[in-house]
Amino acid sequence: MKKLENVEQYKEIIQDxxxxxFSAxxxxxxxxxxxxxxxIEETYNEFTFYYVNRDQFIDLCIELxxxxIPSFxxxxxxxxLGRFVSKDRKTQDEIEQFLNGL
Incomplete structure (x- = not known):
């Protein structure tokens, strides 16, 4: 999984x-x-997955x-395309259901 480095990168990668x-x-x-x-990354390889450190990008989290966390x-x-955002623990099945629904 790649890591988001800065907000400019965020603006670029969402074009793909x-x-x-979102994690910590x-x-x-x-x-x-x-x-x-x-x-999950291997199964849903049509997507590129990025780790966004919630503490490093708190302003982006507020904006979005x-x-x-964890949230997708x-x-x-x-x-x-979609969001799976809550403070609840997520299972593999729940994450896959979210991705299947995109």
Missing amino acids: KVVLL DWCPDCRFIEPFLPE DVFG IAYAEGNE
């Missing part, structure tokens, strides 16, 4: 098919999904109404 994972190192629910993220927002051609 991307899934942004201190978040236990974020650590819970880590073991199965590589499998991401107030709970998918984009293509600069448009939001």
Whole structure:
């Protein structure tokens, strides 16, 4: 998974098919999904996945109404395709259902 480096990069990458994972190192629910993220990335390889550190990009999170983590927002051609945003722990099945619905 790639890491978002700056807001300018965010503006560029959303022109492609991307899934942004909003997360933080201190978040236990974020650590819970880590073991199965590589499998999800491989299965949904039409998307490029980016890790967005919530603490580093708090202003972007506010702008995008991401107030709970882990959360996902998918984009293509600069448009939001869908979002799975909440503070709740997410299972592999729930994440795959979200991606299947895009």
